[in-house]
Amino acid sequence: xxxxxxxxxxxxxxxxxxxxxxxxxxxxxxxxxxxxxxxxxxxxxxxxxxxxxxxxxxxxxxxxxxxxxxxxxxxxxxxxxx
Amino acid sequence: xxxxxxxxxxxxxxxxxxxxxxxxxxxxxxxxxxxxxxxxxxxxxxxxxxxxxxxxxxxxxxxxxxxxxxxxxxxxxxxxxxxxxxxxxxxxxxxxxxxxxxxxxxxxxxxxxxxxxxxxxxxxxxxxxxxxxxxxxxxxxxxxxxxxxxxxxxxxxxxxxxxxxxxxxxxxxxxxxxxxxxxxxxxxxxxxxxxxxxxxxxxxxxxxxxxxxxxxxxxxxxxxxxxxxxxxxxxxxxxxxxxxxxxxxxxxxxxxxxxxxxxxxxxxxxxxxxxxxxxxxxxxxxxxxxxxxxxxxxxxxxxxxxxxxxxxxxxxxxxxxxxxxxxxxxxxxxxxxxxxxxxxxxxxxxxxxxxxxxxxxxxxxxxxxxxxxxxxxxxxxxxxxxxxxxxxxxxxxxxxxxxxxxxxxxxxxxxxxxxxxxxxxxxx
Numbered sequence: 001x002x003x004x005x006x007x008x009x010x011x012x013x014x015x016x017x018x019x020x021x022x023x024x025x026x027x028x029x030x031x032x033x034x035x036x037x038x039x040x041x042x043x044x045x046x047x048x049x050x051x052x053x054x055x056x057x058x059x060x061x062x063x064x065x066x067x068x069x070x071x072x073x074x075x076x077x078x079x080x081x082x
Numbered sequence: 083x084x085x086x087x088x089x090x091x092x093x094x095x096x097x098x099x100x101x102x103x104x105x106x107x108x109x110x111x112x113x114x115x116x117x118x119x120x121x122x123x124x125x126x127x128x129x130x131x132x133x134x135x136x137x138x139x140x141x142x143x144x145x146x147x148x149x150x151x152x153x154x155x156x157x158x159x160x161x162x163x164x165x166x167x168x169x170x171x172x173x174x175x176x177x178x179x180x181x182x183x184x185x186x187x188x189x190x191x192x193x194x195x196x197x198x199x200x201x202x203x204x205x206x207x208x209x210x211x212x213x214x215x216x217x218x219x220x221x222x223x224x225x226x227x228x229x230x231x232x233x234x235x236x237x238x239x240x241x242x243x244x245x246x247x248x249x250x251x252x253x254x255x256x257x258x259x260x261x262x263x264x265x266x267x268x269x270x271x272x273x274x275x276x277x278x279x280x281x282x283x284x285x286x287x288x289x290x291x292x293x294x295x296x297x298x299x300x301x302x303x304x305x306x307x308x309x310x311x312x313x314x315x316x317x318x319x320x321x322x323x324x325x326x327x328x329x330x331x332x333x334x335x336x337x338x339x340x341x342x343x344x345x346x347x348x349x350x351x352x353x354x355x356x357x358x359x360x361x362x363x364x365x366x367x368x369x370x371x372x373x374x375x376x377x378x379x380x381x382x383x384x385x386x387x388x389x390x391x392x393x394x395x396x397x398x399x400x401x402x403x404x405x406x407x408x409x410x411x412x413x414x415x416x417x418x419x420x421x422x423x424x425x426x427x428x429x430x431x432x433x434x435x436x437x438x439x440x441x442x443x444x445x446x447x448x449x450x451x452x453x454x455x456x457x458x459x460x461x462x463x464x465x466x467x468x469x470x471x472x473x474x475x476x477x478x479x480x481x482x483x484x485x486x487x488x489x490x491x492x493x494x495x496x497x498x499x500x501x502x503x504x505x506x507x508x509x510x
Binding site: 017038039041042043045046047055057058 | 441442449468486
């Protein structure tokens with residue numbers, strides 16, 4: 001399964017478990033308007049670390065939070081390639 | 083008194099177990115099993131000036147440091163392999179004929195504390211202080227058993243109770259399974275059994291608990307939540323169930339026997355040898371049963387008071403233990419006590435035990451995770467997970483509800499029988 005598919009799956013799963021209504025998961029979707037709160041993002045990041053062995057947020061030297069879903073997916077793809 | 087371990091039953095106090103006369107010595111007691119430790123303690127008390135009791139899991143480098151800090155001049159053990167370089171060694175053997183030694187002094191009993199990081203500290207007790215909470219005069223047929231190791235405070239209390247009450251004591255064995263130990267306890271007819279709430283949760287999970295019928299069940303060392311008290315009452319309806327508040331540093335504070343978690347508000351400020359006060363939500367104790375000092379330096383008391391590090395919260399007429407000061411999980415400034423969340427999870431039917439901890443998060447600082455052991459593996463599914471989380475949402479503020487909950491087959495206990503938490507790793 002590709003990183004992209006896994007990331008999208010986790011967004012949907014966490015939204016479901018926390019009764020959040022997700023916007024359409026396009027690459028342009030702004031994360032701050034996704035319907036998910038910071039706790040949801042924290043859970044997504046933790047579960048992606050468990051599934052992919054990647055946590056680009058902790059690994060990054062600069063403080064960076066992706067703006068869109070596309071940015072988020074790319075952030076993980078870049079970490080996976082590194 | 084009779085001491086029973088897996089392979090042997092010994093009558094203690096009959097004959098000598100050491101060949102040398104160690105009057106006035108500073109002893110480190112280091113045995114490979116509890117039976118010999120108990121035999122040596124009985125003989126050395128009143129003879130040696132100081133007895134440092136080493137629990138089995140103390141790391142070698144910490145032991146060397148302890149020998150220096152406690153000015154030990156002889157190591158007493160059951161096997162030369164436990165001897166320490168440069169220090170005289172005396173071997174403990176099974177009781178044999180020998181001249182009695184005069185007990186002419188009040189020996190200092192030094193115990194290791196179950197500290198959190200780095201080298202464990204040692205505290206000094208007197209036998210009077212150690213035995214302070216013990217009411218003499220047990221019934222004739224009392225048979226004590228304990229999940230604890232007698233080389234730690236909780237287990238030592240049981241050893242002293244058995245000695246003072248002239249009762250038998252069944253010792254645990256390091257390599258023995260919970261099931262085998264319970265069967266052995268049953269065969270010996272254990273009447274009084276003690277352990278931590280975690281010990282008891284494990285015992286309740288073993289079908290072999292059908293082998294025992296204690297009339298006195300005692301818990302200490304960890305917060306006894308309502309779930310474990312209720313489970314024990316259901317399993318042993320005829321037993322008196324008590325949970326004690328005690329620590330190696332502060333000694334035995336009190337025992338609660340009303341079947342409810344926490345303790346009555348009236349305990350604070352009541353007259354008695356043990357004084358307690360709550361400062362900023364933390365329990366402080368001043369007591370003749372407390373250790374006198376840290377051996378080798380360090381501030382144990384302030385004006386006689388010991389800061390226990392245990393947090394309490396008043397709800398109505400009852401104080402509830404909410405956790406350890408050092409164990410707080412901080413999620414974006416909001417504080418969570420793992421024990422408080424565990425108490426809610428443990429209260430859910432189908433949960434055997436749980437461990438709540440913080441996991442670092444680059445987004446919120448930390449998130450709350452729960453590892454849960456089920457009583458029935460059939461519940462290992464998403465529906466049951468949601469049910470537990472819903473119960474948490476009902477009883478806890480949202481930020482305390484675990485962000486992730488996993489089912490695990492077992493949870494690790496420390497050598498002292500307490501739930502092993504991340505902060506426990508890397509210490510003796």
